[in-house]
Amino acid sequence: MEKLYETLLQLPIFQGITLYDFNDLIGKLKWHFEKFQPGDTIIKAGEKCDKVVCVLSGSTSFTTESSSNLYSITEFTDRPFIAEPYSLYGIDYSFQSTYTAVSDVTIGSFNKLSFLTIVNDFLICRLNIINMLCRRNQMLYNKLWVDNPKNDFQSKIIRFILLHIENPEGRKLLRVKLYDFANLINASHVNTSIALNQMEKDGLIRMGRMSISIPDAAILKQKFENKK
Amino acid sequence: MEKLYETLLQLPIFQGITLYDFNDLIGKLKWHFEKFQPGDTIIKAGEKCDKVVCVLSGSTSFTTESSSNLYSITEFTDRPFIAEPYSLYGIDYSFQSTYTAVSDVTIGSFNKLSFLTIVNDFLICRLNIINMLCRRNQMLYNKLWVDNPKNDFQSKIIRFILLHIENPEGRKLLRVKLYDFANLINASHVNTSIALNQMEKDGLIRMGRMSISIPDAAILKQKFENKK
Structure with a gap:
């Protein structure tokens, strides 16, 4: 349990929660834990994003295909992360990337209703979520507005x-x-x-x-x- | 007051609030109303984004400069809108664009503390905010991943x-x-x-x-x- 607390603290949504809140949170959320083996697909791009998937341990990769399948990019990471929390709401409720286990991987997930419990009952998580979404907005926006005149x-x-x-x-x-x-x-x-x-x-x-x-x-x- | 209610309903954060919630909200928020004349600067790019600025009526334009000032784009609108709610949190708390009055313009603004009151006390606004932030994330992301092979x-x-x-x-x-x-x-x-x-x-x-x-x-x- 302590290990889970330490891991969740690394995820942007749960940053700064106290052990007291953590215990409360664990009781209120319906967690669903799963293990994956190297090569297993954790999430497929295009699947409905109706849950929050937290990769808790192991190495994973995620691959994104461009809209006309001209290219794809795969990224590799050993860190815990949440798969596309920004795909939960908005216009398009589906995962953009395919997530694959590279080593043994443990994930913990909970559904959208539990996500709302976090949003509604935990002030710090609520602000973390808004902060994370603003941050990513700014990051993407800055990429669009880069003007690098270097054209070599x-x-x-x-x-x-x-x-x-x-x-x-x-x-x-x-x-x-x-x-x-x-x-x-x-x-x-x-x-x-x-x-x-x-x-x-x-x-x-x-x-x-x-x-x-x-x-x-x-x-x-x-x-x-x-x-x- | 009824006019303000009608206008706020057009803004993504307040969509769907009931008249009852509206009255509650108006009482709880410290609104600051201001009028601008054609040509007046409403917000300058780079200013700290420590408030929520709602353009309630009039025609406005907003101009964004690229990072090395190679180009700028100005957009014109007659509709009510909120100026960059995604600049309130995240990494960079400053306005990205300069907002100018094109006709007589009325704005209503409130500070970050009032924004938190909305987030904390009004469920529908809270979800609207998360929805709006996810939506913009997806919009920006899709722009980055467009692969249009047409190069004429x-x-x-x-x-x-x-x-x-x-x-x-x-x-x-x-x-x-x-x-x-x-x-x-x-x-x-x-x-x-x-x-x-x-x-x-x-x-x-x-x-x-x-x-x-x-x-x-x-x-x-x-x-x-x-x-x-």
Whole structure:
């Protein structure tokens, strides 16, 4: 129980709750715990988001496909997190990404009614939720309003990757055909290929068959910011 | 008072409140009403967002500058709205845009403490706020994940404009130098100029000195979607 308390404290919704509130919360919410094995799908993109899914332990990946399936990005994380709390309400109540277990994974989930109990009965969680939603709004907005006049091929590639990732650090995998990628970043495929090869030589990425693997997006970000 | 009730019902935070709740709310909130004349600045971008500003009547415009001041977009509206409720919390508590009165304008505002009263005491407003924040999150996210392979110059111009506007309809004004604009949409300035001139002939935009005026963004959107 103490372990669960420690883990929940790491999730944005539960940050700062007291042990007293935690005990109250555990009693009021109908938790549903589940275990997954490496390779198991935890949530599929497009599934109705009618519950709050907290990944409590283990390594997971989540993959997002672009609307016309031209590319997808997979992010990897070892940390506890809540899968898309911003998909619970709004216009589109469905998960945007597919979540997969990379190691043994434990999740705890509860339904929308329990979410409302949190919103209604726990002042601190209520503010945490509003704060988290505002924060993500600002993060997405800032991405849209970036005006980076640097248009060299490497900057274009890095910008595209940074725009599409949720967590600014960690391992990422971009799946895309070279020809489509060149089109998406608005460059010729020869120039895109040259820039990607140079980035591979510099250790920033690893090229695969129709995929680009990024060992650490934070290094990419640093590189991009130094270029400005 | 009845007029205020009618107006508040149009704002996303207050949608669906009963007259009974409205009376309760009016008593509990410390409203501050102000009038502005055409040309007056209502809020300046960068000001601390420590209050909820509701534009209740009149025509207003709001202007957002890009981070390196390469371009700005001004949107015009005659409708009541709340200025950036998503700037109240999160990482950056400041207004992103400058709000200006175009006609005589009345605003009603209340401070963050009153906002918390709404969040805490009115269930329907609490859900409205979460819903509104989720909705905007999804809207911004979808903009980032659009993959439109159409890369003709007109599509590039329209996409740039649609990505940067808040309301999908109404009059907009983009201020940018032709050379910078060409760079931002990743085209030569000759091709950008040709495409803009054609769009002006088609009645989609009007060219000004370092500015592009869009009579109705909804028509632009339609044009873009038909192209896909």
